[in-house]
Amino acid sequence: MSLLDVNDLAVHFGGVKAVDGVSFSVDPGEVFAIIGPNGAGKSTIFNLISRIYEPTRGTIRFDGQDITGLKAHDIAQLGIARTFQNIELFDHSTVLANLLMGRHTHKSTNFVQDILFLPKVRREEREHRHRVEEVIEFLELEAYRNKMIAGLPYGVRKVVEIGRALALGPKLILLDEPASGLSVEETQDVAYWIEDMRRDMGLTVLMVEHDMSLVNQVSDRVLAVANGKPLAMGTPQEVQAHPDVQAAYLGTAVGDAA
Amino acid sequence: MANGCIYGLVALGFVLIYKASEGVNFAQGDMMMLGAFVALGFGNSDQMGLPFGVAMILAMVVMFGVGYGVERVVVRRIFGQPQFALVILTIAMGFVFRFVAGSIWGYSPLVLETPFAGRNLYPGGIVVGLADLVTIGVTIALTLALWAFFAFTKIGLAAQAASQNQMAAYIVGVPVMRVNSLIWGLSGVVATVAGVLYATKGAIDPNIGLLGIKAFAAAVIGGLGSLPGALLGGLIIGVVEPIAGRYAPGELAKMSPYIIMLVVLVTRPGGLFAQIQMKKV
Amino acid sequence: QTAGVTDDEIKIGGAHDLSGIFAPFSVPAVTAANLVFEEVNANGGIHGRKITYIVEDHGYQVPKAAQAANKLINRDEVFAMLLNLGTPHNLAMFQLMEPKGIPNVSPITAARQMIEPPAPWKFAGTSSYYDAIKATAEYMVAEEGASKFCLMILPTDFGKEIEAAVHEMAEAGTIEMGAEIAHKPDESDFTGALGKVKESGCDTVGMALGVSQQINAITTANKLGMDVRFMLSGAGFHTVVAKGLAAQGVMGGVYAGAGWQDLEARAGQPEVQEWIASYKEATGEDFPSTGALLGYGGATTMVKALEAAGPDLTHESFIAAMESLDYEDPIGGNRVDYSADDHVGADEVFVSRIENGSWVLVQTLE
Amino acid sequence: MTVLSVRNLETFYGAIMALRGVSIDVEQGEIVTILGANGAGKTTLMKTIAGLMDPEKGQITFMGDAIAGLDPDRVVSKGISLVPEGREVFPYLSIEENLKLGAFTRRGDLSNDLDLVYTYFPILKERRRQAAGFLSGGQQQMLAIGRGLMAEPKLMMLDEPSLGLSPLLTQEIFGIIARLNAEEGVTMLLVEQNAHIALETAHRGYVLEMGRIVMTGPCEQLKASDDIQEFYLGRTEETERGQKRWKRRKTWR
Amino acid sequence: MRIVFKKSYDRDIDLHEHGWSRAKIAVLAGIMIVLPFLVGEYYLAEATNTLIWALAGMGLMVAVGHTGQVSLGHAAFLAIGAYADSALMNAGLPFLLSFPIAGLITGIFGAIIAIPAVRMSGIYLAIATLAVFVIVEEMVIMLEPITGGVGGIMAPSIQIFGISFDRYGALQNFYWLILGVVALVAWGYANLMRSPTGRSFLAVRDSEVSARALGINVTRTKSLAFGLSTGVTGLAGALMGHYIGFYNYELFSIFISINLLLVVTIGGLGFIQGAFLGAILITAVPQAIAIARDGLNANFGIDLGSVPGLDTMIFAVILILFIIFEPTGLYGRWLKIRVWFEIFPLARRDMFRRQKSYLKTERMK
Numbered sequence A: 001m002s003l004l005d006v007n008d009l010a011v012h013f014g015g016v017k018a019v020d021g022v023s024f025s026v027d028p029g030e031v032f033a034i035i036g037p038n039g040a041g042k043s044t045i046f047n048l049i050s051r052i053y054e055p056t057r058g059t060i061r062f063d064g065q066d067i068t069g070l071k072a073h074d075i076a077q078l079g080i081a082r083t084f085q086n087i088e089l090f091d092h093s094t095v096l097a098n099l100l101m102g103r104h105t106h107k108s109t110n111f112v113q114d115i116l117f118l119p120k121v122r123r124e125e126r127e128h129r130h131r132v133e134e135v136i137e138f139l140e141l142e143a144y145r146n147k148m149i150a151g152l153p154y155g156v157r158k159v160v161e162i163g164r165a166l167a168l169g170p171k172l173i174l175l176d177e178p179a180s181g182l183s184v185e186e187t188q189d190v191a192y193w194i195e196d197m198r199r200d201m202g203l204t205v206l207m208v209e210h211d212m213s214l215v216n217q218v219s220d221r222v223l224a225v226a227n228g229k230p231l232a233m234g235t236p237q238e239v240q241a242h243p244d245v246q247a248a249y250l251g252t253a254v255g256d257a258a
Numbered sequence B: 001m002a003n004g005c006i007y008g009l010v011a012l013g014f015v016l017i018y019k020a021s022e023g024v025n026f027a028q029g030d031m032m033m034l035g036a037f038v039a040l041g042f043g044n045s046d047q048m049g050l051p052f053g054v055a056m057i058l059a060m061v062v063m064f065g066v067g068y069g070v071e072r073v074v075v076r077r078i079f080g081q082p083q084f085a086l087v088i089l090t091i092a093m094g095f096v097f098r099f100v101a102g103s104i105w106g107y108s109p110l111v112l113e114t115p116f117a118g119r120n121l122y123p124g125g126i127v128v129g130l131a132d133l134v135t136i137g138v139t140i141a142l143t144l145a146l147w148a149f150f151a152f153t154k155i156g157l158a159a160q161a162a163s164q165n166q167m168a169a170y171i172v173g174v175p176v177m178r179v180n181s182l183i184w185g186l187s188g189v190v191a192t193v194a195g196v197l198y199a200t201k202g203a204i205d206p207n208i209g210l211l212g213i214k215a216f217a218a219a220v221i222g223g224l225g226s227l228p229g230a231l232l233g234g235l236i237i238g239v240v241e242p243i244a245g246r247y248a249p250g251e252l253a254k255m256s257p258y259i260i261m262l263v264v265l266v267t268r269p270g271g272l273f274a275q276i277q278m279k280k281v
Numbered sequence C: 001q002t003a004g005v006t007d008d009e010i011k012i013g014g015a016h017d018l019s020g021i022f023a024p025f026s027v028p029a030v031t032a033a034n035l036v037f038e039e040v041n042a043n044g045g046i047h048g049r050k051i052t053y054i055v056e057d058h059g060y061q062v063p064k065a066a067q068a069a070n071k072l073i074n075r076d077e078v079f080a081m082l083l084n085l086g087t088p089h090n091l092a093m094f095q096l097m098e099p100k101g102i103p104n105v106s107p108i109t110a111a112r113q114m115i116e117p118p119a120p121w122k123f124a125g126t127s128s129y130y131d132a133i134k135a136t137a138e139y140m141v142a143e144e145g146a147s148k149f150c151l152m153i154l155p156t157d158f159g160k161e162i163e164a165a166v167h168e169m170a171e172a173g174t175i176e177m178g179a180e181i182a183h184k185p186d187e188s189d190f191t192g193a194l195g196k197v198k199e200s201g202c203d204t205v206g207m208a209l210g211v212s213q214q215i216n217a218i219t220t221a222n223k224l225g226m227d228v229r230f231m232l233s234g235a236g237f238h239t240v241v242a243k244g245l246a247a248q249g250v251m252g253g254v255y256a257g258a259g260w261q262d263l264e265a266r267a268g269q270p271e272v273q274e275w276i277a278s279y280k281e282a283t284g285e286d287f288p289s290t291g292a293l294l295g296y297g298g299a300t301t302m303v304k305a306l307e308a309a310g311p312d313l314t315h316e317s318f319i320a321a322m323e324s325l326d327y328e329d330p331i332g333g334n335r336v337d338y339s340a341d342d343h344v345g346a347d348e349v350f351v352s353r354i355e356n357g358s359w360v361l362v363q364t365l366e
Numbered sequence D: 001m002t003v004l005s006v007r008n009l010e011t012f013y014g015a016i017m018a019l020r021g022v023s024i025d026v027e028q029g030e031i032v033t034i035l036g037a038n039g040a041g042k043t044t045l046m047k048t049i050a051g052l053m054d055p056e057k058g059q060i061t062f063m064g065d066a067i068a069g070l071d072p073d074r075v076v077s078k079g080i081s082l083v084p085e086g087r088e089v090f091p092y093l094s095i096e097e098n099l100k101l102g103a104f105t106r107r108g109d110l111s112n113d114l115d116l117v118y119t120y121f122p123i124l125k126e127r128r129r130q131a132a133g134f135l136s137g138g139q140q141q142m143l144a145i146g147r148g149l150m151a152e153p154k155l156m157m158l159d160e161p162s163l164g165l166s167p168l169l170t171q172e173i174f175g176i177i178a179r180l181n182a183e184e185g186v187t188m189l190l191v192e193q194n195a196h197i198a199l200e201t202a203h204r205g206y207v208l209e210m211g212r213i214v215m216t217g218p219c220e221q222l223k224a225s226d227d228i229q230e231f232y233l234g235r236t237e238e239t240e241r242g243q244k245r246w247k248r249r250k251t252w253r
Numbered sequence E: 001m002r003i004v005f006k007k008s009y010d011r012d013i014d015l016h017e018h019g020w021s022r023a024k025i026a027v028l029a030g031i032m033i034v035l036p037f038l039v040g041e042y043y044l045a046e047a048t049n050t051l052i053w054a055l056a057g058m059g060l061m062v063a064v065g066h067t068g069q070v071s072l073g074h075a076a077f078l079a080i081g082a083y084a085d086s087a088l089m090n091a092g093l094p095f096l097l098s099f100p101i102a103g104l105i106t107g108i109f110g111a112i113i114a115i116p117a118v119r120m121s122g123i124y125l126a127i128a129t130l131a132v133f134v135i136v137e138e139m140v141i142m143l144e145p146i147t148g149g150v151g152g153i154m155a156p157s158i159q160i161f162g163i164s165f166d167r168y169g170a171l172q173n174f175y176w177l178i179l180g181v182v183a184l185v186a187w188g189y190a191n192l193m194r195s196p197t198g199r200s201f202l203a204v205r206d207s208e209v210s211a212r213a214l215g216i217n218v219t220r221t222k223s224l225a226f227g228l229s230t231g232v233t234g235l236a237g238a239l240m241g242h243y244i245g246f247y248n249y250e251l252f253s254i255f256i257s258i259n260l261l262l263v264v265t266i267g268g269l270g271f272i273q274g275a276f277l278g279a280i281l282i283t284a285v286p287q288a289i290a291i292a293r294d295g296l297n298a299n300f301g302i303d304l305g306s307v308p309g310l311d312t313m314i315f316a317v318i319l320i321l322f323i324i325f326e327p328t329g330l331y332g333r334w335l336k337i338r339v340w341f342e343i344f345p346l347a348r349r350d351m352f353r354r355q356k357s358y359l360k361t362e363r364m365k
């Protein structure tokens, strides 16, 4: 059974049909990539899944449950974490604090207990911290642990964002252009991380990416969209070979950007 | 109606500065007060005694200088700091303005001598104060002029750009700080006009700047970034106030402008002409 | 020796509004009081002691008034308080003054609470808003044929006292009540309220607003062509009100009752002339305002009482001296007399009327 | 002729030293690229040249004039235009207004330039009355580049122009860069993570690491360097899936 | 420079990183406890006043500094706290009960208000709270049986287990009582900020979309934060009522709201310590100006007292200078001084120089 089922999804902003009848499903443990020209509606699909936008039509099912009617903050509870294309970190907090905020869904204390800082709160704090340190180690963020986000280079912020999503301990992780703004070397790290996420952590990954080398390297299946409509779906090779995809998206030099 | 225009005019001052820097000048009401006093200083017979028109123009020039100078000397130094800093700064500046006016003109109410004081027109049997007509006319003219300034001039566009992204405005070559000075100067002029028109209704003293709070409410009702919104907000408050004063029970009447404001904000959190949208992520 | 008194100095305190909405009262009052003290000090002080008047600015904020009281009483250790402005501010300060029995002389507020409940250390300069307005209203009924009253008031102590006085008369059946409208200090548009007044058919409006507000409201009524008379309290009995209204074309129909007389009419009297001249010289202002008059009155009372108390100055001797005072104040145009069971200085009420930009005395009531 | 010359530039963020004595030269008609890892200081360098940040030490000379420490609007009016990192468009202004502002320092008719930008990016024309804040990430990037073009600068500085652009558009952008340089003679200073295409397009390159220039030379020479190949071009044989993962340390640390 | 070896996560979770800072707090607390024996009535009363302002400041700090909710209406919540406490005490409840209940009532009121206001931010929220303030003010005048209307009421005298804690009768006891309350609230506040709830406040302040994506219920978080903020402010209001002794609605004017905002910004937004430093500034500087003025007059014969309003104006100018030269507030300045000493003699003067900074629109949330 598939983990995520998107069926005939559509959203319109005024006259702009940002997403217009997209369907796909992601299997557990899969790395699924969405590609397409700028403005094709990729980020909008993410925003629909994380319930920031209200779909005009269509349904989204996760783990057998219809999540189309849920609120944005309920989505994380189900085990869906995401990153943002333009980086939406908590700028005035440290990396550590940002990652700890990712643990919000795992807190079981209420605010009165928090104010009194009962032993239970401390126990949970230790546990959160433990989990977060694992993420820090995994993403090699040790050097930045106590740095404020506001002063970090672009690339590190991208990584912190991935870390925050991982700290949530999700089943499905949505990555919006994880490699944009990263050098080849760093993109390679991202590729390894995605593989580890899937292999060691058992995560399912849904990703939007323009860097075809990364897409080729990690993804099992690829969906190409253009103008809000699906264009092609299949293995990375199949999709890249599709003439429409080449014309609308890749241009002449296929794979040259590697 | 005329009163609403005065709220609207002061609100225009708020909007001007908001449109150009997304800052809120809490001393706007006090600038209005100062403008009225400067005009009085030039115009009243026991002061310098200049003809009304000359005094008005001189007052506008002086207040342009005051606005411009305040930006140059004080506001500029907190460039790049969050909006909130400007709020606190201008609150403190309001105290200074009041002190200055109080030291020069004293704390007792004074009356500005205007050619239209106490003169009424009787078109078709109803009584219309000449001052009210002037107020309405001037307000409409000023709103239109400012609207055209922002909509059609390069500087107007640049000012809006600067409020949305200071760095990007600099990158395209907008002298952000000089534009800001100019806008502050302009808001000084608008404040003077508002102050003089206010003064036609009665007396002025250094504390009439308190009106600024209600004018600010007007600007917020309209949606802070919108000039017609400011005028509309001012008119709404100006119309609701006397109507509620007339028909609603006392306490409710006093609360009425604020209740309206709450209702507007709860339903449209960015005011009637809202320019707040959800961030695209 | 008593706190605040040394061999060559007496410290007096005053908590004022020098930067807020009631600065028009406090600022000239302080100036006038300081002039009186300067003259006394220049003549060698009182029984060899110079007077120091320490003034704190509370900006019409109660917490700041409490802070000011704390400084004046606990740090500066003043002997007495003079001309403290504002009703809630005075009341908050009473908390500190009461245990130490520090005399409160001529506070700038004519609220009844300044002498009620009675205490030995409380002294008011003039009769209360309540008494003044009641007397004025009675005059209006008798002489001007007023029969139906409306009220336009700020919900402050003086607004409420005026309300109480008028209500009492209505209950007694002397007058009818029309619309009663409460206002806020930042209001500047009175057309709605005046519409209500018109509708309810009042012939007289009792008004207790801020000074500038009263000018605006009466001007507006004039513009609307309303035929009503206005009755103001001491808070509106201000030379600038007459001048301001005249500048806006209102020449009459405005009455006020207070515990003192307007200066302008008496400017020819030698003492008054002299005082006006010295005040002008000291401040450069054209004309001493009501605040100055009150400041002068309070400071004079203080000086006279200190003199009468003799060289052995204690709170007891001071209070006894206060209670023995009885003199004519040429500036206020009233008679100041205290006694053990009368802690109000001037008991008269003067009803005045605006005529062509000046206040004219129409009746004196005991 | 040297268009831009930077000498011993030092820039701080509070106590953090982001540029530690950088010197570069850009000659008339050249495309110069700056490579460097995350946090190397590339953006800081661009911002300092543009006047957006104050240098602590060092000189910047543009066409013979010292411009270090000038206000950014003065720098722009001298003929330098910057396409900043991370798009920085004016979200509440329409696309057309955004573009017109790009020509703020210029006088005269803009319609030709507008048309040119619209032919490069047709989507912008389609949306020209719409607020820029609602464009997709890549569309905003196009707008930022278009806005930079509108200034008709003598020196154009581009900070990661391909950020978030599709492969097709990336190629197109670099095509435009090359063409502007060849046909109009616009000098370019280019920061780009996609080192392949940057080295392909540019004439000369610098490598900036930890706030210092560690390597420089013509692009051909750089492409041949081992370090460049490993860290900026990514040796292909290592990127096979399932490959053992290890990293060689950069030799210039 | 101090080097801290961390051997367990508890080190980070603890309130104090090392024994030294714990000792500093202990010394400070010690001095505060024995203060009544060290200073006279004037300074003790001032200290009490400062503590009350600090308490109110902590209340506002939760909203403005940590959740990004700017409020111009906090004077209203002081009022609600004060009147609720007095009313409950007049109804026969002992202070030990009426006081926390007054805080609770104010908190619940604030939390309810925050729900419809959740979509507002920045200046819009500020002005909406101002409207709430005006409405509360009118209610106070209307509810005469409870509030005494315009005339005002006398705050009941505090008795706990037969001991008087009256402001005017037993200032020392009153001071200790307030010190205890302030210490307790500060401790709870510090706890909050190291717990998940406190972090969710920061998250909502910095990015609402992200907060949602992490499963934080923004409405609930904002409402909780505002409720806690107003609750603490209500406690401060109750104490302020007792401190002033006799008050009416004019005690809680818009100027009090503005002063409170000054406390949190000048003190240092987002730091608990900032509330204390800001409170000291707002209460002590005007007094210092007055004392300096008296000193000038007495010693040099320079009589500045005769210039009306000069005190207030000097205070305003000090504020302006502060905002210009120390945008991070008093606490920010303090941190810099500390760093300077810690790394002495390695500090450079330009180390704290500000780099140019630019604003972007805050209209997009």
Ligand SMILES: Nc1ncnc2c1ncn2[C@@H]1O[C@H](COP(=O)(O)OP(=O)(O)OP(=O)(O)O)[C@@H](O)[C@H]1O
Residues within 6 Å of the ligand: A013, A016, A017, A018, A036, A037, A038, A039, A040, A041, A042, A043, A044, A045, A085, B280, D134, D135, D136, D137, D138, D139, D164
């Ligand atoms: N909130 C919104 N209001 C109006 N239009 C929107 C909104 N969000 C997205 N759009 C429009 O929907 C289209 C798709 O945008 P989206 O961000 O999904 O593109 P994308 O595929 O992620 O592109 P890119 O690769 O450039 O990030 C764009 O044309 C955009 O202008």
Ligand SMILES: Nc1ncnc2c1ncn2[C@@H]1O[C@H](COP(=O)(O)OP(=O)(O)OP(=O)(O)O)[C@@H](O)[C@H]1O
Residues within 6 Å of the ligand: A150, A151, A152, A153, A154, A155, A156, A181, D013, D016, D017, D018, D036, D037, D038, D039, D040, D041, D042, D043, D044, D045, D085
């Ligand atoms: N606002 C800031 N405050 C403090 N330090 C900063 C700030 N901005 C940047 N830095 C630091 O300055 C250094 C240089 O940053 P810069 O942004 O110039 O790097 P970059 O080479 O452009 O990186 P990227 O490839 O990620 O864009 C980095 O180490 C970064 O940590």
Ligand SMILES: CC(C)C[C@H](N)C(=O)O
Residues within 6 Å of the ligand: C022, C025, C085, C086, C087, C088, C108, C109, C110, C111, C156, C157, C158, C235
């Ligand atoms: C001077 C007076 C009008 C003062 C007023 N009685 C008050 O309560 O403050």
Ligand SMILES: [Mg+2]
Residues within 6 Å of the ligand: A042, A043, A044, A085, D136, D137, D138
């Ligand atoms: Mg996208």
Ligand SMILES: [Mg+2]
Residues within 6 Å of the ligand: A154, D042, D043, D044, D085
């Ligand atoms: Mg960069």
